[in-house]
Amino acid sequence: MPDVAVDALDRRILAALQEDAHITMEKLAALVGLSPSPCARRVRNLEAVGIIKRYVAVVDQDKVGLPVSVFASIKLERQREDELDRFEKAIARWPEIVECYLMTGQRDYLLRIVVKDLPAYEAFLKRTLTRLDGVASIESSFALSQVKHAQGLPIE
Structure with a gap:
């Protein structure tokens, strides 16, 4: 990822958020092996530098009538x-x-x-x-x- 140092913990956070962006900070922290405060700081930093652009809901194309x-x-x-x-x-x-x-x-x-x-x-x-x-x-x-x-x- 250009211009920003992303370590193994950041990568685990990103992988988990890509899987479920609705995950609670407590669950995310436990999943990646951090306590909630440092995990939240890392997520905020990933957002601030633009690695995390936004959070979205993935909608089923067929179920909304656009197959x-x-x-x-x-x-x-x-x-x-x-x-x-x-x-x-x-x-x-x-x-x-x-x-x-x-x-x-x-x-x-x-x-x-x-x-x-x-x-x-x-x-x-x-x-x-x-x-x-x-x-x-x-x-x-x-x-x-x-x-x-x-x-x-x-x-x-």
Whole structure:
């Protein structure tokens, strides 16, 4: 982890919090072999330096009626910095796009889009993505099933 010294105890804390961010400080401290006060100080430090960005609830995509994941590869007409910035600002507004990566290779961006069904994706595609200035092409791939989706990083 860049610019910040993270020792084995910090790594154990991070691994435990990635598994259950709702864990009490007492349980976390016991799990990593510290008393609650030093453990809480370490957690606050990890938050302060930005290693822990935020705490979130992991929601089941299927159970909230958004079972379809679409991966859209986007090629822009030009890859100038202002064009990239404009694209990134535009797609940041749409909650259907849950992940976006600037890529190397044939395509410029890879998006993960979640929707309730194929007609919803078609509408999103026609009403939003295809209307963005500077988009040369869009290639969509539909996930048949999710084999693995790790929330945590392999930090140990």
